[in-house]
Amino acid sequence: MPDLDRMGVTEEALAQIARMPDPRQREITAAAIRHLHDFAREVELKPEEWLAGIGFLTAVGQACTPYRQxxxxxxxxxxxxxxxxxxxxxxxxxxxxxxxxxxxxxxxxxxxxxxxxxxxxxxxxxxxxxxxxxxxxxxxxxxxxxxxxxxxxxxxxxxxxxxxxxxxxxxxxxxxxxxxxxxxxxxxxxxxxxxxxxxxxxxxxxxxxxxxxxxxxxxxxxxxxxxxxxxxxxxxxxxxxxxxxxxxxxxxxxxxxxxxxxxxxxxxxxxxxxxxxxxxxxxxEGETGGRVGADPSRILPAAE
Amino acid sequence: MPDLDRMGVTEEALAQIARMPDPRQREITAAAIRHLHDFAREVELKPEEWLAGIGFLTAVGQACTPYRQxxxxxxxxxxxxxxxxxxxxxxxxxxxxxxxxxxxxxxxxxxxxxxxxxxxxxxxxxxxxxxxxxxxxxxxxxxxxxxxxxxxxxxxxxxxxxxxxxxxxxxxxxxxxxxxxxxxxxxxxxxxxxxxxxxxxxxxxxxxxxxxxxxxxxxxxxxxxxxxxxxxxxxxxxxxxxxxxxxxxxxxxxxxxxxxxxxxxxxxxxxxxxxxxxxxxxxxEGETGGRVGADPSRILPAAE
CATH class of the missing domain: 2.60.130.10 (Aromatic compound dioxygenase)
Structure with a gap:
């Protein structure tokens, strides 16, 4: 069991996603983890700031409706x-x-x-x-x-x-x-x-x-x-x-x-x-033409 | 009006938050923008991948309840x-x-x-x-x-x-x-x-x-x-x-x-x-002791 330090936790998180089957999803996920951790380290993110961020993202998610993204x-x-x-x-x-x-x-x-x-x-x-x-x-x-x-x-x-x-x-x-x-x-x-x-x-x-x-x-x-x-x-x-x-x-x-x-x-x-x-x-050739943005109702998760 | 390129859009976004009154919030916001853009550039994030990310974060926000964060x-x-x-x-x-x-x-x-x-x-x-x-x-x-x-x-x-x-x-x-x-x-x-x-x-x-x-x-x-x-x-x-x-x-x-x-x-x-x-x-001295994590009901936005 590693005793994690502030750099080691990133290595450990990357190790846990190393078996993601889809190479492109693995690449995106690994980059997201690295940049997220780099951000937190750069600003020395404090618990109350982290919590404010969690609260903000939660509010953003909950403000989404079938007509608002x-x-x-x-x-x-x-x-x-x-x-x-x-x-x-x-x-x-x-x-x-x-x-x-x-x-x-x-x-x-x-x-x-x-x-x-x-x-x-x-x-x-x-x-x-x-x-x-x-x-x-x-x-x-x-x-x-x-x-x-x-x-x-x-x-x-x-x-x-x-x-x-x-x-x-x-x-x-x-x-x-x-x-x-x-x-x-x-x-x-x-x-x-x-x-x-x-x-x-x-x-x-x-x-x-x-x-x-x-x-x-x-x-x-x-x-x-x-x-x-x-x-x-x-x-x-x-x-x-x-x-x-x-x-x-x-x-x-x-x-x-x-x-x-x-x-x-x-x-x-x-x-x-x-x-x-x-x-x-x-x-x-082979391109399907992805769209940047979309009808919110196509993005919102189906009601449980 | 600048004709933005993939680096210039980051500069422009940073310029728009340059008048944030609180220095610490400005520092965190600027770092978040830089790392978010760096991430997107590093993986050359495609529209459909961006959209999948939007959909995922929306689903995470909507899965939050007073008893689940x-x-x-x-x-x-x-x-x-x-x-x-x-x-x-x-x-x-x-x-x-x-x-x-x-x-x-x-x-x-x-x-x-x-x-x-x-x-x-x-x-x-x-x-x-x-x-x-x-x-x-x-x-x-x-x-x-x-x-x-x-x-x-x-x-x-x-x-x-x-x-x-x-x-x-x-x-x-x-x-x-x-x-x-x-x-x-x-x-x-x-x-x-x-x-x-x-x-x-x-x-x-x-x-x-x-x-x-x-x-x-x-x-x-x-x-x-x-x-x-x-x-x-x-x-x-x-x-x-x-x-x-x-x-x-x-x-x-x-x-x-x-x-x-x-x-x-x-x-x-x-x-x-x-x-x-x-x-x-x-x-x-002066420390109040922030907590990493909290009762979800204190984080969730009040119902409109």
Whole structure:
């Protein structure tokens, strides 16, 4: 029996997982144990601090519901989601493909389908009308016909449908399809920037960190077409005051847009419009295209 | 606006917490972010792996109840609890003080009081009778009178009261006091080794790691006396087959004991007995004595 010291306990923990059958799971678990222990040693973590951490993580887990994923939010505000996203992007995206952004906690499967020119603002009132049009192409600029485009966003008060309505109501989200030339034409209202949910443990953490907790106004986009890597991205409105200090580190320069009236090719010249062309990267052989983020209800454990 | 790369996102996350008012919280948060990002970069964490981690942590949080602290259990099986314990110990314990061990998830405040010679096995049936006697002293060997000693353990089937009974029933736990000479005399039954709770997400993890999930038989001890550091420890039965492979890394050589009949000074010569003397370290100036682990109900967030 070893008499463990502060380094020996790490060796012993690694020894106990040395027979994990799956090599990749073993690699991840071993790295997690090493970095967790390194962290605790570096700061000389005290029992009451450890206990506060246990209490915090417990609160995060218990704040999760079928409609709210507080652990994804925690990962977002710590920059981990964006880091995973960046690595995934660098590994698989063709250089000319559209940059990705965070899926976030508000994506929902099975959003209603809309025809070109229809607006996703069905229940929401107020907000400046906005057109979003353009083309989906491959990395060489060839049109991708029949691509599915999910968009979802806040209303003009900064709330998503899940926050503004009963959970069964879907609004300000929808699915469009590109035409034979890869073109799409979607209508919505201008979203506004918003605070991440501040009423839970992650919100309390962000306040304690003296951060504003704001995300700049944006429209989430998910583009899917057979043979292409799923594109999870978002367009950010350049005039938002928090465009340079997004709490979840989602903004990239190439995703910043400014709505304008009278754009060439705009479907309705008298409303503000954004033209954005999405370029899809081809799937690498054997790649299935993992998604950074997901519908919380798919992550939450089934009730016992 | 920076165009973040995989290193830059860490810098940006650290920049956003740079105005945290409390220096110690800032230090811990910054280290947590750095090590978390280092971990993700080292293993090139993939979106689906990230998502599996989110799902796992959510399940751990949701498995917590007022009577079960699954995050402490996770910390235990990863060796983190023991590491925090070892660092705390090294920092404050006088060299001659008794070594500490893990509090574990089954400690409860307000255990019933017992007089010397009484048994804590009130409801439990079966099991070999066992006496535990000895003396509580300071690090120089001077008796500590009136010290409170909490003991708690499994029954002869390897279950704690919280697992074997309705939650309001307390059994195989109790509080004794030392007499004027620092002596104590407690009666119980021989505990047996047991598996950590394997019906939750941490149990599934341990199985996936190809570990046995067993703890060697032990008796938990918590000694408290004014002016002394609270002693959280445990005595381990040396004949247990898992004495060298404790799933939560709690065993130290100095805490291994072997019950024997006819020990000198034993209160009843015809039952097996353990003699163990506990030595308390004096509190350092200003120290309040944090505890590694705690009653889950004190950690769980209040219901909304």
């Amino acid at each position: 507080e652990f994804i939010l925690l990962s977002d505000v710590l920059g981990l989601s964006r880091l995973v996203n960046l690595m995934h992007d660098a590994e698989g995206r063709e250089a000319a493909g559209t940059e990705t952004s965070l899926l976030g906690p508000f994506f929902r499967e099975q959003a209603p389908e809309f025809a070109a020119g229809e607006s996703i603002a069905v229940h929401a009132t107020g907000g400046e009308p906005l057109a979003l049009f353009g083309q989906v192409t491959d990395a060489e600029g060839q049109p991708v016909a029949g691509a599915g485009i999910d968009i979802w966003q806040t209303d003009a008060t900064g709330l998503y449908d899940l926050q503004a309505n009963e959970p069964e109501v879907m609004d300000l989200r929808g699915r469009f399809r590109t035409d034979a030339a890869g073109r799409f034409d979607m209508r919505t209202v201008k979203p506004i920037g918003y605070s991440i949910p501040m009423d839970g443990p992650v919100g309390r953490l962000v306040r304690q960190q003296n951060r504003h907790g704001m995300r700049p106004a944006h429209i989430h986009i998910l583009v899917q077409a057979p043979g292409y890597r799923e594109l999870v991205t978002a367009l950010y409105l350049g005039d938002d005051p928090h465009i340079d200090s997004d709490t979840v580190f989602g903004v990239s320069r190439s995703l910043v847009v400014t709505p304008r009236r009278g754009l060439p090719g705009a479907p309705e010249p008298d409303i503000a419009a954004i033209r954005y062309d999405f370029r899809l990267s081809r799937l690498a | 699954e995050f402490i259990l996770l910390s235990d099986v990863l060796g983190l609890s023991r590491l925090v314990n070892l660092m705390h110990d090294a920092e404050g314990r006088e060299a001659a003080g008794t070594e500490t061990s893990l509090l574990g998830p089954f400690f409860r405040e307000q255990a019933p009081e017992f007089a010397a010679g009484e048994s804590i096995a009130v409801h439990a049936t079966g099991g070999e009778p066992l006496a535990l006697f000895g003396q509580v002293t300071d690090a120089e060997g001077q008796p500590v009178a009136g010290a409170g000693i909490d003991i708690w353990q499994t029954d002869a089937t390897g279950l704690y009261d919280l697992q074997a009974n309705e939650p309001e029933v307390m059994d195989l736990r109790g509080r004794f006091r030392t007499d004027a000479a620092g002596r104590f005399d407690m009666r119980t039954v021989k505990p047996i080794g047991y598996s950590i709770p394997m019906d939750g997400p941490v149990g599934r993890l341990v199985r996936q790691q190809n570990r046995h999930g067993m703890r060697p038989a032990h008796i938990h001890i918590l000694v408290q006396a004014p002016g002394y550091r609270e002693l959280v420890t445990a005595l381990y039965l040396g004949d247990d087959p898992h004495i060298d492979s404790d799933t939560v890394f709690g065993v130290s050589r100095s805490l291994v004991v072997t019950p024997r009949r006819g020990l000198p000074g034993a209160p009843e010569p015809d039952i097996a007995a353990i003699r163990y003397d506990f030595r308390l370290s004096r509190l350092a």
